[in-house]
Amino acid sequence: MHRPGGPCQTERVPLEFAPSARSTVGVEWEIMLADPKTGDLVGRAPELLGALEEQSAAERHTVTGELLTNTIEVTSGVGGTVAEALDDIAAAIATVRAATDPAGIELLSAGSHPFAQWYNQRVTDKTRYHKLIERTQWWGRNMMIWGIHVHVGVDDRDKVLPIIAALSNFLPHLQALAASSPYWAGERTGYASNRALVFQQLPTAGLPWSLHTWAEFESYLDDMVRTGVMQDASEVRWDIRPAPRWGTVEVRACDGMSTLSELASVAALVQSLVEHFSRELDEGRTLATMPPWFHRENKWRAARYGLDARVIVDAAGSQVPVREHLAAVVEDLRPVARDLGCAAELDGVLTTLQVGASYERQLAAADGADGDLHAVVHHLIREFRQGPETSVAPSPSAAP
Numbered sequence: 001m002h003r004p005g006g007p008c009q010t011e012r013v014p015l016e017f018a019p020s021a022r023s024t025v026g027v028e029w030e031i032m033l034a035d036p037k038t039g040d041l042v043g044r045a046p047e048l049l050g051a052l053e054e055q056s057a058a059e060r061h062t063v064t065g066e067l068l069t070n071t072i073e074v075t076s077g078v079g080g081t082v083a084e085a086l087d088d089i090a091a092a093i094a095t096v097r098a099a100t101d102p103a104g105i106e107l108l109s110a111g112s113h114p115f116a117q118w119y120n121q122r123v124t125d126k127t128r129y130h131k132l133i134e135r136t137q138w139w140g141r142n143m144m145i146w147g148i149h150v151h152v153g154v155d156d157r158d159k160v161l162p163i164i165a166a167l168s169n170f171l172p173h174l175q176a177l178a179a180s181s182p183y184w185a186g187e188r189t190g191y192a193s194n195r196a197l198v199f200q201q202l203p204t205a206g207l208p209w210s211l212h213t214w215a216e217f218e219s220y221l222d223d224m225v226r227t228g229v230m231q232d233a234s235e236v237r238w239d240i241r242p243a244p245r246w247g248t249v250e251v252r253a254c255d256g257m258s259t260l261s262e263l264a265s266v267a268a269l270v271q272s273l274v275e276h277f278s279r280e281l282d283e284g285r286t287l288a289t290m291p292p293w294f295h296r297e298n299k300w301r302a303a304r305y306g307l308d309a310r311v312i313v314d315a316a317g318s319q320v321p322v323r324e325h326l327a328a329v330v331e332d333l334r335p336v337a338r339d340l341g342c343a344a345e346l347d348g349v350l351t352t353l354q355v356g357a358s359y360e361r362q363l364a365a366a367d368g369a370d371g372d373l374h375a376v377v378h379h380l381i382r383e384f385r386q387g388p389e390t391s392v393a394p395s396p397s398a399a400p
Contacts, residue, residue: 015218015233017160020153020247023275023340027076027085027267028149030066030256031096031384032113036106039377041116043069045124048099061092067129067143069122072096078153081341082268090260108380109146110358111181111195111255114366114373118142118185136202143202144185145195146256148178150267151248152274160242161211163249163277166287167240168208168295170273171253172302172311173329176322177349178254178266179306180358183373188366192306192359195255196299204230205237207295217242239299249274258358258380259387265348271340272333279336290315307357323353355388 033042045065049072052063060077074092079085093107100107118141123129133140154160179192191197200206204224211217224230233244239253251270257263277287294312301309302322311322330349337346356364361383362376369375 015214015221015244017154017157017214017242017244018247020155021078021080022153022155022278023271024153025076025079025082025085025267025271026151026246026248027079027089027263028073028151029075029089029109029263030071030073030146030148031093032108032110032146032256033070033072033100034106034108034113034377034381036104036381039115039374039381041070041113041121042105043122044103044105045069045072048072048096048103048105052096052099055095056092059088059091059095061088061095063092063096065124065126067124067132069124070116071146082264082271082345083341085267086260086264086345089263093260106381108258108377108384109180109256110258110362110380111147111179111193112145112184112198114183114362114376114380115186116144118144132202139198139201142198145181145199147195147199147252148254148257148263148266150251150254150270151243151246152251152271153246153248154274154278157214157247159278159281160249161213161217162281162287163274164208164240164242165210165212165289166277167249167251167270167273169288169290169313170269170329171207171239171295172298172309173322173326174251174266174269175253175255175299175302176305176307176309177269177326177352177357178257178262179302180255180258180362182359182362183366183376186373188363191304192308192357193255193303196253196303199237202237204235206239207292207299208238208240210292255358258361258383261348261387262352262358264345265352268337268340268342268345269330269333269349271342272337272346275340276333276336288314306359307353326353351388358383361388 033044035042046069049065056063062075064073066073074089076085076088123133181193181195184194221233240251243250298311307323309322310319313320337343365376365379
């Protein structure tokens, strides 16, 4: 049978993985712009970004735009510690507030806005965003989602895919900790992270493919570019991906964190896990992995039940409440976290288990206001300024 295209293929160009200091950390945080009275989103980023980008040009942090004009993204420099990276983020937020407060704009962060509608939002006027919307249509226009990205430096590119495979076992833990999108366009979804399931509708998004070597990743990219799926590695939108330009593993699975302290705790957990796996590889040990069907189920459970999920934790199919397993993981990682200087930030994971994740606090805020989602937005605005403010008792038992 004739095969279109013939037998010849062009030689693949090797993909460089930039040198990066081991277990350094960088953070990106997507932030919503809102009207202080109504709580609705406002597409005013373009009027702010010129000055903000100029002001951050000489700083370690950056302030940039995103897909929608209702969003500003702040990015840290390369931090030797989580505290250093988060200092950058705090400085960036202060710079943004110096512009938004006089302009009558409030800031908040979560995986979704409780009641905003996609058809009222405007796409940022950049070619790559217009191309994305042209290709993805309704799903692309529905991307009213906000997240965080955590980068951790890897000192050997041959470690990258094994670390991603091992880190995938902990995606439900990270997703549950960060879950902050229980509402969508005015509806209570019944999910802790509706964002997780919306975002995976984009081409090349979702769980990482089961690749084992850098050569396999290069082959995957070659296939994607050759068939017109993407232009380069930056369009790989996996929940965890290699970031060759920076020499990092990048975790992208988390909803937007509602507070700076919670952002620090998730960054510390990611940094500690990556360093732990790197040490295991240095000792010649094989990292534990699970079948992809377990990862898929875990992702759904964490999206649905958040911190009340029971997650599959090994290839044998053992299941543990994610709250319980997170506490055990924090205990196991403490020596690594001390070495990295992020022990205090890692303990913030336990604080989230005690006070409740953002989705739990949002649900409590709505219940306390007879379901008024405007109260949820104002709750998020206050939290972004002040930190978590309510305690939510955990459910008596984990969900199936």
